Amino acid sequence: MELTIERATKLQTKPNWSDLTFGTTFTDHMFVMDYEVGKGWYDARIMPYQDLPLSPAAVVLHYGQTVFEGLKAYKDDAEEIFLFRPDENMKRMNDSCERLCMPTFDGQFVIEAMKQLIEIEQDWVPEVDGMALYIRPVMYATEAHLGVSPSKQYRFIILLSPVGSYYAEGINPxxxxxxxxxxxxxxxxxxxxxxxxxxxxxxxxxxxxxxxxxxxxxxxxxxxxxxxxxxxxxxxxxxxxxxxxxxxxxxxxxxxxxxxxxxxxxxxxxxxxxxxxxxxxxxxxxxxxxxxxxxxxxxxxxxxxxxxxxxxxxxxxxxxxxxxxxxxxxxxxxxxxxxxxxxxxxxxxxxxxx
Amino acid sequence: MELTIERATKLQTKPNWSDLTFGTTFTDHMFVMDYEVGKGWYDARIMPYQDLPLSPAAVVLHYGQTVFEGLKAYKDDAEEIFLFRPDENMKRMNDSCERLCMPTFDGQFVIEAMKQLIEIEQDWVPEVDGMALYIRPVMYATEAHLGVSPSKQYRFIILLSPVGSYYAEGINPxxxxxxxxxxxxxxxxxxxxxxxxxxxxxxxxxxxxxxxxxxxxxxxxxxxxxxxxxxxxxxxxxxxxxxxxxxxxxxxxxxxxxxxxxxxxxxxxxxxxxxxxxxxxxxxxxxxxxxxxxxxxxxxxxxxxxxxxxxxxxxxxxxxxxxxxxxxxxxxxxxxxxxxxxxxxxxxxxxxxx
Structure with missing residues (x-):
């Protein structure tokens, strides 16, 4: 599948890294792809971070078909950026999909898309020790249908959020x-x-x-x-x-x-x-x-x-x-x-x- | 709280009642109201049925804070429309809210809003025996926040969907x-x-x-x-x-x-x-x-x-x-x-x- 990229025309000012609270600041772009039964995954794209339209009858809002993952990207002293075991996250996310009657996906493709997204947002990866760029893949059911059965449409999103040091004041039990x-x-x-x-x-x-x-x-x-x-x-x-x-x-x-x-x-x-x-x-x-x-x-x-x-x-x-x-x-x-x-x-x- | 009404400029053609499948056809209008911690419920409105913008980081998509109800409106031979025990649905929905750490609401106000919505959509209540207008109240968490804690913002929606006879071909065990x-x-x-x-x-x-x-x-x-x-x-x-x-x-x-x-x-x-x-x-x-x-x-x-x-x-x-x-x-x-x-x-x- 091809991955298209639409760049944000206006970038946010980066926050002060020391002011970050977990999961409230998002970067300028996100990854999105869609799924429909009979068509498979399509329209993989990196696009400006924004609210997305969703039917008030979407299956996720009523019957909870949604799975997610959490991992981090770290910048080392040489300014190189690394992920930690992303293949494990993709494997677990696919396992979660099976349990929730949701479609599986090509984990390797998503890791490549994740890398491209992070490359675009590389200035959002904090260089400070203990800080990182939190990565949140999430997939949810979008079909407008109130019958209790698996949705025929899904959306896969990757959000990026810089996070502060969990132990800024030392590790306290x-x-x-x-x-x-x-x-x-x-x-x-x-x-x-x-x-x-x-x-x-x-x-x-x-x-x-x-x-x-x-x-x-x-x-x-x-x-x-x-x-x-x-x-x-x-x-x-x-x-x-x-x-x-x-x-x-x-x-x-x-x-x-x-x-x-x-x-x-x-x-x-x-x-x-x-x-x-x-x-x-x-x-x-x-x-x-x-x-x-x-x-x-x-x-x-x-x-x-x-x-x-x-x-x-x-x-x-x-x-x-x-x-x-x-x-x-x-x-x-x-x-x-x-x-x-x-x-x-x-x-x-x-x-x-x- | 005041209830404002915005009418749809273009109405759908009513479907053939006998073609209905459960929960896929929605009427021209819906009820919406919003909640924010410290502010309470606000902006109660009847508006045209449509997709709504939602943050991809909304708590409902990640941590499942959402509750719903289901009830029906029936048209009798005198063309009068009745609900069946809507107070019970409101009571249970508030109980569900408590369990999910979501805000409760004034059930009587919502029933009145529901009645106004149904009055506007009265032509959507099938007159055919066994058919009804299905009513779906749903409340979900809208705050963009990846921390695992109750959302500070919520949306309450009522959707209406005409439904066919459950037993069109007789009651088969x-x-x-x-x-x-x-x-x-x-x-x-x-x-x-x-x-x-x-x-x-x-x-x-x-x-x-x-x-x-x-x-x-x-x-x-x-x-x-x-x-x-x-x-x-x-x-x-x-x-x-x-x-x-x-x-x-x-x-x-x-x-x-x-x-x-x-x-x-x-x-x-x-x-x-x-x-x-x-x-x-x-x-x-x-x-x-x-x-x-x-x-x-x-x-x-x-x-x-x-x-x-x-x-x-x-x-x-x-x-x-x-x-x-x-x-x-x-x-x-x-x-x-x-x-x-x-x-x-x-x-x-x-x-x-x-």
């Missing part, structure tokens, strides 16, 4: 409330897909937790509300008695790309790693007997987010003296080092844009 | 596959809210069932996949050994307005009614010993949809000789009779538009 009322996802549902409904379902629990002074919730499984699944919108890891434990991918947990990278790193370092079911009772028992050494979330936004305190059924549990642990620190330094080009990349995770 | 892989909703999730994610999650199961020759799936609970919840996008009722049984509202089942009306009718008729947990095993056992007398779904679209066959774990169970049962028939005749004005309405369910 967060306080987490273990969620025992609300459920994010359940086996047989859409938890393993990166789709809107999972995030919509999670807002209420987040709101309640914030009111009580916690920054995120620790999600338990939907069947027994007993086994640990995720933390906020991140995967979660624990160091228990020298071993690193993370919940196994069970169909309701998002298969995180940072999660996958962390597991590869830990195994590369020949550390003891277990992907298995982990109950909240086992975790709190480990905290009580002194074997819970570290806890941290993993995701694209923060890379690593240490957990300093857990709140469950009226009891507070402080982890590692509310400080970042050595494993979390080593993973954070290594992954952000690979992303910024300061650390060797033995896995071939970096993909050059320019 | 449907074949249903009991779903044992996919899950629609789970306790603690969003199943009791009328929100997009529930429908997105359901599409895959529907696709698989259709390929195997079944028109809908019977949903089991997300915790044990043992207890009956809904059928397709409808609530479900069974007549077992003379009693009418329907799953109790447990937090993952949609509180249907047709369901509520059916329960009121049955109790009005002094029939034995039970709202309780009902396992698929109990149901199939009843079928085996000859006490499963009827099965039917209830919803706004079909009112009553008799179930003629169930398929579960390789076995087919035929119900009531694959015919509509006397209770289902009596409920259907009574509710559609009240809706069309042919049967007395002792409950005050009809609300006059003009």
């Amino acid at each position: 967060v306080k987490i409330a273990v969620e025992s009322q609300f459920v994010r996802a359940v086996k047989g549902g859409t938890g393993a897909a990166k789709t809107a409904g999972n995030y919509a379902a999670a807002l209420k629990a987040q709101e309640v937790a914030e009111k009580e002074g916690y920054s995120q919730v620790l999600w338990l499984d939907g069947r027994e509300q007993k086994y640990i699944e995720e933390v906020g919108a991140m995967n979660v890891f624990f160091k228990i008695d020298g071993k690193i434990v993370t919940p196994e991918l069970n169909g309701s947990i998002l298969p995180g790309i940072t999660r996958k990278s962390v597991l590869q790193l830990l195994r590369h370092w020949e550390m003891d790693v277990e992907e298995r079911r982990l109950s909240i009772d086992e975790l709190l028992e480990a905290a009580k007997n002194g074997t819970l050494e570290e806890a941290f979330g993993t995701g694209t936004a923060a890379v690593i987010s240490p957990i300093g305190e857990l709140f469950y059924k009226g009891e507070k549990t402080v982890i590692n003296n509310n400080e970042i642990g050595p494993v979390a620190k080593k993973i954070y330094d290594t992954i952000t080092g690979i992303q910024s080009g300061d650390v060797e990349d033995p896995f071939g995770w970096r993909v050059q844009v320019i | 449907v074949k249903i596959a009991v779903e044992s892989q996919f899950v629609r909703a789970v306790k603690g999730g969003t199943g009791a809210a009328k929100t997009a994610g529930n429908y997105a999650a359901a599409l895959k199961a529907q696709e698989v069932a259709e390929k195997e020759g079944y028109s809908q799936v019977l949903w089991l609970d997300g915790r044990e996949q043992k207890y009956i919840e809904e059928v397709g996008a409808m609530n479900v009722f069974f007549k077992i050994d003379g009693k009418i049984v329907t799953p109790e509202l447990n937090g993952s089942i949609l509180p249907g307005i047709t369901r509520k009306s059916v329960l009121q009718l049955l109790r009005h008729w002094e029939m034995d009614v039970e709202e309780r947990r009902l396992s698929i095993d109990e149901l199939l056992e009843a079928a085996k010993n000859g006490t499963l007398e009827e099965a039917f779904g209830t919803g706004t679209a079909a009112v009553i949809s008799p179930i003629g066959e169930l398929f579960y774990k390789g076995e087919k169970t035929v119900i009531n000789n694959n015919e509509i049962g006397p209770v289902a028939k009596k409920i259907y005749d009574t509710i559609t009779g009240i809706q069309s004005g042919d049967v007395e309405d002792p409950f005050g369910w009809r609300v006059q538009v003009i």
Whole structure:
């Protein structure tokens, strides 16, 4: 498929990088392509960033057929720009499409389009350490049809948004409330897909937790509300008695790309790693007997987010003296080092844009 | 709040009523109002039906903050137009808003706006028996913001769509596959809210069932996949050994307005009614010993949809000789009779538009 380019006639003034809040500033251009059953993907284009017309009867607004991804572009000291494992995002997005009865697409084509878009917007990639250009591919159903069935039309968009350093004031562990009322996802549902409904379902629990002074919730499984699944919108890891434990991918947990990278790193370092079911009772028992050494979330936004305190059924549990642990620190330094080009990349995770 | 009206300069030619397919034809006008945190609801207007601009970063497209309703307007023999229990739709929509961290609204104001819109579009309400004007209120998050938190801006829309007779060829019972892989909703999730994610999650199961020759799936609970919840996008009722049984509202089942009306009718008729947990095993056992007398779904679209066959774990169970049962028939005749004005309405369910 051909990719056409329409340049914006007027460019925005770049913001002050230090003023950025996540996901509110967008660059001058975006990638768009459309799909129709029987015709396939068509009209791939880079065009000025703008509002787009949408039918008020579009399937996405009523029945939620939409999937998205999140990744980042980093500028290194030589002013070269790199992506981190974009092939993994494309693979997961296609998996999400399958679950939501949406059309799949050629991931390699989209990565090439993404690269061209970033090349055009290269001045939007912050050169400051810790900052990056956030990339948001999203696909949603556009057919005007109120019958409950898969849409016959879709739109694929890539937005770019410069983001500040997640840890401008240093890595501070967060306080987490273990969620025992609300459920994010359940086996047989859409938890393993990166789709809107999972995030919509999670807002209420987040709101309640914030009111009580916690920054995120620790999600338990939907069947027994007993086994640990995720933390906020991140995967979660624990160091228990020298071993690193993370919940196994069970169909309701998002298969995180940072999660996958962390597991590869830990195994590369020949550390003891277990992907298995982990109950909240086992975790709190480990905290009580002194074997819970570290806890941290993993995701694209923060890379690593240490957990300093857990709140469950009226009891507070402080982890590692509310400080970042050595494993979390080593993973954070290594992954952000690979992303910024300061650390060797033995896995071939970096993909050059320019 | 004031309601402004902008009339379409050119009206569409009305379609041939007998050619209508559900949810693809829209009338000439729609209702729109907007919301912003700190400002509240504003700019309520009736305007020409059209596509609306939406940011590609709008929260609804990424995180699924959207809720909707469905109801119908009926024209009786005197050419008067009536709604069926619109207050119940407004109440449920506000409940859905609470669950999705969306702003609530004044239901009475929206009903008045709905009436004005229908009055303008009165020629779009089919006069043919069994046909109606479908009304779709929908509210969705419009703020351009990729952070995972509730949107600060929303849009509320009412669309009107004339719909054909659901049973143009007579009421034929449907074949249903009991779903044992996919899950629609789970306790603690969003199943009791009328929100997009529930429908997105359901599409895959529907696709698989259709390929195997079944028109809908019977949903089991997300915790044990043992207890009956809904059928397709409808609530479900069974007549077992003379009693009418329907799953109790447990937090993952949609509180249907047709369901509520059916329960009121049955109790009005002094029939034995039970709202309780009902396992698929109990149901199939009843079928085996000859006490499963009827099965039917209830919803706004079909009112009553008799179930003629169930398929579960390789076995087919035929119900009531694959015919509509006397209770289902009596409920259907009574509710559609009240809706069309042919049967007395002792409950005050009809609300006059003009």
